[in-house]
Amino acid sequence: MKTIVRFVLGLLILMGFYYISSFVVKLLNIPLAPAILGLILFSFALVEGLIKEEWIQTTCDCLIKNMAMFIVPFMGGLVLYKHMLVKNWFVILIVIFVTTTITIVVTGLFVEYGLKYLRLYRKRKNND
Amino acid sequence: MINPLGIVITVLYYKIAEKIKKISIFSKIPPIVIAGVMLIATLEIFDIDYDIYNESAKYLTIILIPATIALGYPIYKNIELLKKNKRIIYTGFIIAAVIAILTTYVVAKMCNTEFIVIESMLPKSVTAPMAVEISKGIGAIPELTACIVALTGIFGGVFGHKILKLIKVKSDVAIGLSIGAASHVIGTARCIEEKRESQVVMASVALVIVGIITAIIIPLFIYLIK
Structure with missing residues (x-):
């Protein structure tokens, strides 16, 4: 019983952030998905301590754990766009292979050598 | 009155898919793909109209909104990690987001792809709930985006560590950040298998923050090229 109350409370808080964000997005006419703005505001509120961890912990853990399930209906929606997928399957595969590889390689190298350089730099500074 | 059939089928398939994943030969395929294939097969075989199915299942996809916002919680929990070496890490996030968008646009454009398909591909490195929101926001096709996102995740999950x-x-x-940034939840799940705590934490934070950065950049990018 307590868990259900907690879950509902957390959900109300999350939806509250969604409604505030939707309002802001509409008011300022910014091309950002309301859920994303909600995520940004929610993170700030948590870090700043405006929201207590206990209030949302149960809901967040449960939603994140099952997140993939909520995508499945979209996969079913592919039947509507079959022709597009059939027509573009080659491009889609090429794009995924090439761009994902480039992204992983460049980001990986940057962070790896960035951190190494930083460590060296700090060491040198300490020795001076 | 809500017709519960679409919801029941979806949840059931997902739970079955989670069980199938436990069988070793299927362990590399994420449940969302197995469940998706089963769902598509059902709709095709029984000739069920997607709109009829979705009339019920849409109540499930609404939950994506609070689920996306809930991703703020892991950021909060790992905020210390983000403060350490923050310049390198944040630059890494931005590099990953920008490169993923630019290369996708350039490669797709070179292949002479329809604009709506390119638009649907742009958020492909981002976790599906966010990618679907971004796709809706720019007027692309969320269904196509969801499929491409899943494929990107599988590619990153299978080849990321090898590359x-x-x-x-x-x-x-570096490993966690680049894999989480390029192949979202599926890549992150693969990091869990490596049994390195800092890899997992970095990957899960990367997937959220790169998602936010991507969500901000894509609308601007489309505005610029149109």
Whole structure:
């Protein structure tokens, strides 16, 4: 019983952030998905301590754990766009292979050598 | 009155898919793909109209909104990690987001792809709930985006660690960040298998923050090229 109350409370808080964000997005006419703005505001509120961890912990853990399930209906929606997928399957595969590889390689190298350089730099500074 | 059939089928298939994943030969395929294939097969075989199915299942996809916002919680929990080496890490996030968008646009454009398909591909490195929101926001096709996102995740999950090993990237922060940034939840799940805590944490934070950065950049990018 307590868990259900907690879950509902957390959900109300999350939806509250969604409604505030939707309002802001509409008011300022910014091309950002309301859920994303909600995520940004929610993170700030948590870090700043405006929201207590206990209030949302149960809901967040449960939603994140099952997140993939909520995508499945979209996969079913592919039947509507079959022709597009059939027509573009080659491009889609090429794009995924090439761009994902480039992204992983460049980001990986940057962070790896960035951190190494930083460590060296700090060491040198300490020795001076 | 809500017709519960679409919801029941979806949840059931997902739970079955989670069980199938436990069988070793299927362990590399994420449940969302197995469940998706089962669902598509059902709709095709029984000739069920997607709109009829979705009339019920849409109540499930609404939950994506609070689920996306809930991703703020892991950021909050790992905020210390983000404060350490923050310049390198944040630059890494931005590099990953920008490169993923630019290369996708350039490669797709070179292949002469329809604009709506390119638009649907742009958020492909981002976790599906966010990618679907971004796709809706720019007027692309969320269904196509969801499929491409899943494929990107599988590619990153299967090849990510191998690629990084090949180019001798060894630190857990670098591995976690690049895989989480490029192949979202599926890549992150693969990091869990490596049993390196800092890799997992970095990957899960990367997937959220790169998602936010991507969500901000894509609308601007489309505005610029249109």
